[in-house]
Amino acid sequence: MPAVGNSVARKDGIGKATGAAKYADDITFPGMLIGRTIRSTIPRGRIRSIRFDFDTAGFTIVDYRDVPATNAVDLMAQDQPFLVETEVRHMAEPILLLAHEDREKLNAASVEIEYDEEEPLFDPERSTQVFKSIDIVKGNVSAALEKADVIVEGTYRTGHQEHIYIEPNGVIAVPEDGGIAIHGSVQCPFYVIKALRCLLGSAHPNVRVIQTETGGGFGGKEEYPSMIAGHAVMLAIKSGRPVKIIYDRVEDMVATTKRHPAIVRHRTGVTRDGRLVAMDVDVLMDGGAYVTLSPTVLSRGCIHAAGPYRCDDIRIQGRAVFTNTPPNGAFRGFGAPQTEFAVEVHMDRIAEQLGIDPVELRRINALRPGDRTATGQTLRDDCSAHMVLEEAIRRTDFSRKRKEYKGTNRTIGLALFYHGAGFTGAGERNLKSKARLELTPSGVRIATGSTEIGQGTRTMHAQIVTDALGIPYEDVEVAQPDTSKVADSGPTVASRTCMVVGKILEECAHEMKEKLGGLTPAEYYKRSGPFTVERMYEPPDWIQWDDKTYLGDAYATYGWGCDVVELDVDPDTYEVRPIKITAVQEFGRPIHPALARGQIEGGTAQGMGYALLERVVMRNGAMANSTLTNYTIPTTLDMPEMDIVMLENPYPGGPFGAKGLGELPMDGPAPAVVNALRHMGLDVREIPATPELIANCVARA
Amino acid sequence: MKFMLNGAVKEVATHPAARLIDVLREECGLTGTKEGCGEGECGACTVLIDGEPVCSCIIPVAQVADAEVTTVEGLNGVHPLQKLFMDEVGAQCGICTPGMIMAALSLGPAPTLDEVRTALAGNLCRCTGYSAIYRAVMKWRGMPVGDTPGSAVVA
Numbered sequence: 001m002p003a004v005g006n007s008v009a010r011k012d013g014i015g016k017a018t019g020a021a022k023y024a025d026d027i028t029f030p031g032m033l034i035g036r037t038i039r040s041t042i043p044r045g046r047i048r049s050i051r052f053d054f055d056t057a058g059f060t061i062v063d064y065r066d067v068p069a070t071n072a073v074d075l076m077a078q079d080q081p082f083l084v085e086t087e088v089r090h091m092a093e094p095i096l097l098l099a100h101e102d103r104e105k106l107n108a109a110s111v112e113i114e115y116d117e118e119e120p121l122f123d124p125e126r127s128t129q130v131f132k133s134i135d136i137v138k139g140n141v142s143a144a145l146e147k148a149d150v151i152v153e154g155t156y157r158t159g160h161q162e163h164i165y166i167e168p169n170g171v172i173a174v175p176e177d178g179g180i181a182i183h184g185s186v187q188c189p190f191y192v193i194k195a196l197r198c199l200l201g202s203a204h205p206n207v208r209v210i211q212t213e214t215g216g217g218f219g220g221k222e223e224y225p226s227m228i229a230g231h232a233v234m235l236a237i238k239s240g241r242p243v244k245i246i247y248d249r250v251e252d253m254v255a256t257t258k259r260h261p262a263i264v265r266h267r268t269g270v271t272r273d274g275r276l277v278a279m280d281v282d283v284l285m286d287g288g289a290y291v292t293l294s295p296t297v298l299s300r301g302c303i304h305a306a307g308p309y310r311c312d313d314i315r316i317q318g319r320a321v322f323t324n325t326p327p328n329g330a331f332r333g334f335g336a337p338q339t340e341f342a343v344e345v346h347m348d349r350i351a352e353q354l355g356i357d358p359v360e361l362r363r364i365n366a367l368r369p370g371d372r373t374a375t376g377q378t379l380r381d382d383c384s385a386h387m388v389l390e391e392a393i394r395r396t397d398f399s400r401k402r403k404e405y406k407g408t409n410r411t412i413g414l415a416l417f418y419h420g421a422g423f424t425g426a427g428e429r430n431l432k433s434k435a436r437l438e439l440t441p442s443g444v445r446i447a448t449g450s451t452e453i454g455q456g457t458r459t460m461h462a463q464i465v466t467d468a469l470g471i472p473y474e475d476v477e478v479a480q481p482d483t484s485k486v487a488d489s490g491p492t493v494a495s496r497t498c499m500v501v502g503k504i505l506e507e508c509a510h511e512m513k514e515k516l517g518g519l520t521p522a523e524y525y526k527r528s529g530p531f532t533v534e535r536m537y538e539p540p541d542w543i544q545w546d547d548k549t550y551l552g553d554a555y556a557t558y559g560w561g562c563d564v565v566e567l568d569v570d571p572d573t574y575e576v577r578p579i580k581i582t583a584v585q586e587f588g589r590p591i592h593p594a595l596a597r598g599q600i601e602g603g604t605a606q607g608m609g610y611a612l613l614e615r616v617v618m619r620n621g622a623m624a625n626s627t628l629t630n631y632t633i634p635t636t637l638d639m640p641e642m643d644i645v646m647l648e649n650p651y652p653g654g655p656f657g658a659k660g661l662g663e664l665p666m667d668g669p670a671p672a673v674v675n676a677l678r679h680m681g682l683d684v685r686e687i688p689a690t691p692e693l694i695a696n697c698v699a700r701a
Numbered sequence: 702m703k704f705m706l707n708g709a710v711k712e713v714a715t716h717p718a719a720r721l722i723d724v725l726r727e728e729c730g731l732t733g734t735k736e737g738c739g740e741g742e743c744g745a746c747t748v749l750i751d752g753e754p755v756c757s758c759i760i761p762v763a764q765v766a767d768a769e770v771t772t773v774e775g776l777n778g779v780h781p782l783q784k785l786f787m788d789e790v791g792a793q794c795g796i797c798t799p800g801m802i803m804a805a806l807s808l809g810p811a812p813t814l815d816e817v818r819t820a821l822a823g824n825l826c827r828c829t830g831y832s833a834i835y836r837a838v839m840k841w842r843g844m845p846v847g848d849t850p851g852s853a854v855v856a
Contacts, residue, residue: 009787009788010787010790012787012792012795013787014778014783014784014787015795016786016787016792016794016795016798017773017782017783017784017786017787017792017795017798017799017802018733018773018774018776018778018783018799019731019732019733019734019772019773019774019799020733020778021795022732023732023735023796025732025735025736026726026732163827164825164827165794165796165827166735166737166743166745166794166796166797166825166826166827167735167737167794167796168737213795214794215735215794215795215796215797216793216794216796216827216828217794218827248739249737249738249739249740249743453794454793454794454795454828455793456790456793594788594789594790594833595790597790597833598790598793598828598829598833601829601830601831601832601833602793602827602828602829602830603830604830605827605829605830605831606827606830627738627740627742628737628738628740628742628743628825629740629742633825633827634830635822635823635825636817636818636819636821636822636824636831637818637819637822639830639831639832642830642832644832
């Protein structure tokens with residue numbers, strides 16, 4: 001029986017279920033101190049003075065003057081300091097670090113900071129500081145708009161979303177022989193290394209990052225752990241002792257990144273019979289106070305902004321701008337959930353204005369193989385927009401229910417969506433990811449920096465190597481990511497861990513198999529000793545991409561999805577109760593069907609929270625509802641029945657036909673929910689669609 | 702003060718207002734009980750006190766004097782639910798899993814899906830959307846999985 005395509009035993013073992021698995025906070029080191037971050041309490045201004053209202057004996061105290069080399073978190077730009085020097089740009093910005101061995105004394109320490117406050121900027125529409133702008137032009141949208149029978153316009157808004165990985169952020173920095181080791185809850189150990197090299201410079205060349213078992217990420221542990229690691233390392237250097245920093249829930253919610261809020265404007269020309277002839281889209285994203293990953297979030301958002309539809313004349317303009325709020329960052333979907341929400345709600349509004357069935361409108365316009373996307377990419381046979389749409393319609397008896405529910409308190413809606421897998425454009429080529437296979441006395445070991453954060457990296461990679469090498473699954477082990485011991489396979493983001501890193505591993509396995517010459521790993525090892533195979537990713541040679549014009553093959557392939565949501569709405573309170581969600585998704589081929597289904601179920605749940613529940617309230621530039629009491633994610637009682645359908649349409653460039661999957665399920669639920677509300681006559685153009693928001697929409701109408 | 706911990710008498714010298722979770726994790730070395738929010742909302746720290754699931758982050762240790770406390774370690778790694786959580790992918794990242802399992806233990810012998818949902822309503826999971834957790838729990842109790850949310854692969 002092949003490993004790929006079967007739900008084999010997971011490489012995680014039983015530790016997650018017995019409590020034996022060690023997360024960052026479960027680990028201690030002799031002499032370890034606990035670290036605490038003192039943060040700004042104003043959104044904008046300058047530090048005038050700092051006063052310690054406690055006996056500092058026994059404390060390690062670090063400020064920006066302790067930075068060994070460069071006070072900047074090295075990501076896309078070097079604008080964000082590890083510790084504020086004088087200028088505060090957002091609430092909860094790190095200013096000082098304290099460490100002590102006694103948690104109570106540490107928490108009791110009081111620091112008074114006086115500021116010269118300045119007028120903060122919170123409204124992205126008034127911001128003139130642009131982190132990144134993007135202009136995608138296909139054809140001539142102005143001319144095409146003039147020829148359209150009907151023009152439909154609309155503005156759509158999406159709010160912040162907080163990741164709520166159940167394990168908050170945390171790391172431990174440990175001085176060791178000739179260097180420092182960082183143990184932590186991280187998605188991208190090599191991002192942390194890069195940031196620490198910049199922070200520490202040549203004085204501390206030997207740093208390594210070891211990923212501990214990680215209690216969820218969803219993008220939230222992509223870039224921010226570099227900040228925390230830098231803090232812990234500075235405290236460890238100054239004290240000469242191991243230092244652990246674990247955020248509590250409030251600190252994690254107030255200080256770390258969130259999904260970018262977005263305002264998306266559409267102006268679309270259509271023919272009377274429902275053909276899209278011109279799409280003019282404007283995307284505005286609130287980046288917060290520093291660049292972080294905003295340029296790439298905006299990029300993915302813009303590329304997906306025209307939805308899975310063909311149209312000859314498209315213009316998509318995007319801006320990510322500065323505000324005096326904590327920087328927003330990576331979150332599953334990475335810009336696409338915002339723009340796909342907008343275009344899918346807009347499509348139902350177009351259908352409404354034309355008097356065309358929304359399914360029919362999508363049938364007319366959905367992309368097919370051979371069609372060209374907004375960036376001019378000609379789609380190949382792995383385009384499945386129509387396949388997922390038809391299966392979702394058939395399976396849910398959509399058209400009958402759509403009529404039947406009209407005029408009742410029950411309703412039904414859908415969304416069609418897609419998601420590019422891997423880094424955008426030339427990203428994978430520039431990344432030069434590597435993966436390594438090591439021969440061991442009893443089999444092989446996978447040595448990559450790709451992290452297991454719950455999605456099944458260990459298992460899925462082992463399955464690919466098992467079948468490519470033709471050895472028993474049990475003989476494949478997976479190394480814990482330790483940057484001093486594994487190959488840099490790039491970050492665990494962008495739905496690339498299976499499709500891209502899995503592909504390199506498949507090729508490593510083929511090379512190793514040839515070298516084994518028919519022997520088993522154990523036989524070869526006994527005869528000739530160990531060897532390793534390391535390979536670099538080679539993207540498909542046909543990929544052409546121009547970063548200046550934003551034209552070309554944006555992604556090697558796309559996953560496709562159609563979600564159908566049925567829900568009840570209380571006509572008095574506008575409380576929404578989801579009844580059922582059907583998620584039909586095509587992502588090449590599932591390597592491990594049970595894990596893949598888990599990705600869809602979990603991503604769909606996050607999408608349902610995004611649609612209905614998860615409202616971040618910002619007050620004076622900080623999250624005001626920064627507890628799980630008043631920022632609510634779906635519980636068992638909020639989630640409806642889910643019907644998950646995995647369709648197959650293999651991507652020739654992926655391992656065993658697999659595409660990326662992790663982010664795709666996040667794109668569909670929100671527009672499907674809001675389109676269901678529209679079918680009830682509720683003109684909602686914003687999420688989360690809380691009862692208050694729906695009531696306001698009704699009042700306005 | 703004394704309490705029963707996973708079947709054995711445990712004596713701890715700690716402030717009576719100390720949080721039970723801290724006593725378990727730091728004084729008793731039982732790190733299987735996880736802290737997700739510190740305010741009794743997420744359920745990751747669920748343990749059984751005299752058989753009832755309770756959030757150990759909002760319980761002062763004084764409250765368990767002479768009571769019987771069971772943590773995930775008390776299942777000795779052999780409880781069928783533990784394997785089912787892995788096999789059914791009811792555990793993804795695993796951080797909510799010990800608490801989720803402890804909460805599920807309070808279920809009766811033949812729970813309906815609605816009873817499972819209600820019993821686990823105080824335990825947040827951000828990875829699974831809960832369906833796989835229902836599958837693990839229903840299989841443990843020998844209940845048909847057919848009435849749990851379904852799924853299919855169409856080639």
